[in-house]
Amino acid sequence: MNSTVKILLSSSGFSHFCFIFLFLFRNSTALVTDANEVKALNSIFQKWNTQPEPGAWNISGEPCSGTATDANASLDDHNPAIKCDCSLENSSTCHITHLKVFQLEITGEIPEELVALQFLIHLEINQNYFYGPLPAFIGNLSRLEFLRVSRNTLSGPLPKELGKLKQLTYLAIASNNFSGTLPPELGFLDKLEKIFIDSSGVRGEIPSTFANLRNMKIMWAYDCALTGKIPEFIGNWNKLTTLRFGGNSLEGPIPSSFSNLTLLEKLQITDLHNVSSSLDFIKNMKNLTYLSLRNALINGSIPSYIGKYKSLQTLDLSFNNLSGQIPSALFSIDPLTQLFLGNNSLSGGLPQQKGVKLQTIDFSYNYLSGSFPKWVTNDVTLNLVGNNFTFDSSNISDFYGLNCLQRYFPCNRNTPRYSHIAINSGGKKFRDYEADDRDIGETSFVVLNSEKWAISNVGFLFTEGGQAFNTLAQNSGTKVINSKTTPPDLYQTSRKSIGSLRYYGLGLENGPYNVSLFFAEIVYEDQDSRKWGSLGRRVFDIYIQGTRRWKDFDISKEAGGVRRAIRKSFNANVTENHLEIHLFWAGKGTCCIPGDGSYGPLISALSVTPGKLCDFFES
Template sequence: MMKPPLSSSKGLLFFYLVVLFSCSQSIDAQTNQTNATTDPSEVRALISIFQQWDLQAPDTWNISGEPCSGTALTTSFSEFEDPSNNPAIRCDCSFNASTVCHITSLRVFGLDKRGVIPDEILELPYLDFLKIDKNFFSGSLPAFIGNLSRLGLLSIAQNNFSGPIPKEIGNLKKLYLLSLGNNDLSGTLPPELGNLVELGELYINSCGLSAEIPSSFANLKEMRIVWASDNAFTGKIPDFVGNWTKLTQLRFEGNSFEGPIPSSFSNLTSLNSLRIGDIYNGSSSSLDFVRNLKNLTDLVLRNVLLTGNFPSYITELQSLQKLDLSFNNLTGQIPSTLFNMNSLIYLFLGNNSLSGSIPSQKSETLQTIDLSYNFLSGNLPSWVNSRLQLNFVANNFTLNSSNIRVLPGLECLQRSFPCFRNAPRYANFSLNCGGPAIIADGIQFEAENRTLGPAKFNVTSTQKWAVSNAGLFADRQNQQFVENNGGQVRSTNTPELYETSRISPGSLRYYGLGLENGPYTVRLFFAETGFPERTSGSWRSLARRVFDVYIQGARRLRDFDISKEAGGVQRAISRNFTTNVTANHLEIHLFWAGKGTSGTPEDGYYGPSISAISVVPNFIPTVSGIPPSNPKEKNHTALIAGVTVPVVALALILIFAIIYVKRKKEDDDEEGKRISLL
């Protein structure tokens, strides 16, 4: 056996010495940490905080009454965030020659704890991490929190805090993450927050904030993630946002911003997710700024006053997986290259003014396509099949029997709504949304429980009504479009009507077809069944579902919150509207305008919900209300008639024969009696 070279032996010896030294250092550090004790004032403060919040330290730390022990000494973030280690602290035991430990992190996550942020928190001056998300903490966010000068992370999201954001938070110069989302705050963003020059992540969605974004925020050039949806921010989206060139995620949905979207957004080349929605006022916007954003995977510019021809350069965004440009005024034709992008999975272009035909070829990747409410025409391409998610409602397509077999009922849902046009057949319809057929209050509610998806429509076999959905639940793994109620709805004599609700992340439409023209009463039935009662004290109960309702194109409910209007969850409420049918069809449109919470009780939980619909005439109908006969049913009836007539005739002949024989026998018997008497 050959001996290793001398240089190799020296290398191995050096390696063993390094390992031995490292192990010695590790043992010394562990020994020192074991000998170190937590600052007594911090122990007292922690005990007081835990008592006020009704918390108990887990066995993973606070071993033998020493807080800074066990997992409190971990350097692993995953171990610190482990669900079994909750509540959790972390300590730094390097002080006073490794004899004193200071608490540096406090985490109380998703435990539904009540209380306020107490003064004792100031007795933890070494805190650099405070995370108390998903509880039921309330009261104001105290100004003294601005004295915790070491804080790098402050997260109080999904609680019940109220009042303004204290300007003193602007003193936390080391803050790199600030999360205040899903609270009941009020007021404006303090200009002092512009001092947080190290801030990289800001979550202020669903906070109740208003007014314009302060100009001092131009200083926040380290921003990487900004979620600021569902507030009442006004004015224009600041041009300086285009200087936050490190941004990877930006969400501005459901605010009161004015257009246009700043052209400076073209500088945000690091963006992978951009979601802007619901701009109603101001100037229109162009898509030109998008051209440089080559890293985008998720682009949502929904209902933001986009105008102009659909740009072909969108196809240069080769990482794009989801594109939603719906509810704008884009014109022109759809570029054929758009449908052949290898990355694109979801495409929503509904409610624009696009014309021409649908591209004749499509990539295998593209599985969900909404082109509803445009001016597209021509034949449907050969790639159309029932396995795809397709919504082509309200266009001007030329349909043949093959198309109708694949997308049954689409012929009734073209722009002119031709089925029974000028030849009405119905004068009412009632639906149990998401559920089976039932009778409630003497009304027969038809089943409306066929599968819907992110781009799907269904037309009933009688062509009496239809339903259409467009929208994908963002950030949600489980794409369900029916809410099943596990509780008992109150304030109604017909709780069975609320066992299911149809839900949508965007646009949900119901149509009455072939209706006789005239005035109608539309009754909509609602119950919030998706989250618990506020009295439960759970963070999940802090959800808000908010949406708009349009009937015949006119908005009849704005910012409608079911639980707020009904006085709580699991309570029935209905709304009646009168409307006119003038072209033999009726449209009921439930629309999500970016408002309400979207991460409570789970990520991606938002949008319209409806339990049932009843539409009745305010006049005496002259139509039969009977569905048109099915040809197969006619043949079946003819067959039955053809068989029944000879059978009946034969039966009659047999009856007459029996009567004749019986009477003949009686006559013969009578004649026999007469002969015997002679």
């Protein structure tokens, strides 16, 4: 025996020798996957009618092989995919720790065989067509750290057993058909850092137990029918970097405790009710890159200290009750590229310094006046509709028609020229329906050369903003079903918006009119297809002459499915020679199915004809 072995066998080195021996023995022994896990995995994939890609792992033999145990391989390298850990419990047995099945159009329920995968820390089965409940046995997977079941059609109440997943840091249940309230037991997940419950179907108040979630960094909770006041305790989540509320039934005010959220980078609180708020709570949020408080009952003035927020790129304070002048400090924020202040009561003129970084501006429906500063050029995408700007020979040609869309709509005022409008939204001229096929951009307007009608569009992508968005939609599926007398060709194209879409009739004779709006959902897939792309919901409000005539209008629901035509007609009274049809997205519906920007108003055609005022009718 050599000297090295003698040293290892000494009393002080015996334990080290045993460790080395066991290490060499283990690495010379074939590693095998736990038999119960193999059986469960095979059963699951048989039920789901799927199998691994070639070269990934062997479903019929040894699953913990290939990329499943390759430390350099990512879970995203294959789909479906698993990862294994063969170092657990000091044995030669491998255990499945990660399972991902993403966007494979799998239909079925979540099988109970999952319980056998007791070592799972990562479960990702999103963007499929799983139905039925989220089963209570999920709570038995006690090692789970990451759970994503979003963009399926799961239903029923959320199981309280989710509260048993004490290691969970990530939970995504978005875009499903759940019912009931959020289980208070979720508040026991004190390691939770990210939660996505948007468009999940849950409703009711946010449980008081959520005060325990002090490690929360990201929370998305829009389009959920949440009620009650925004909890004050969220202001104690001092690790929070992203918070999104919108399209709920939450009440203001926004808690003053939010001033403690100094790490916030993205804040979106929209569509609040009852009690208004000032902007005082943002005074310490100097790390903001994205701030949207659209339609959130914000009043008071815009504080000049926002000009010191050197990371701010998007600022949306539209559809509020802000007053006073626009601080010139806003235009000194170097990275700011998107600025939305439309539909407030702001007054005064625009600051004269050059906004070199601004690319998108919405100041529509304020009381701004005076002439345009030199930095307002055609290089900037902007909407200045509904103000009191002065037009003369120096600027009227640069923004054709904007003078017609100032307050009181002066073009053809008192000298009406028209009594009928028909528009083929998103399409070419068709019979008596005029063409409306210009992609006008996310924040813009267009007035037809005849000054007969106009369009105003305002919006930006709800998820982040700053991405291009096409305002026209073309039917790429089966032909639209239409059992009415309206020509089916009108439903093959649409104009869409990711915020606020207005059509204006200009120079109309005063009197009663019938307004007919034609709709067909041509973006989503048919729900009978049982594909995740069919799970989108489009919800928006319809206003005529400033009065809401339909809340939460859903084209597919009203028409009985996608690619089915429907016409809704309303009465209107024109008294000052102009008519306004407003389609407004109030934060409801799914945001990103089948892709980003698949939400908001969509219309196929419209017609305005003189006629006796009547009650709302449908044809």
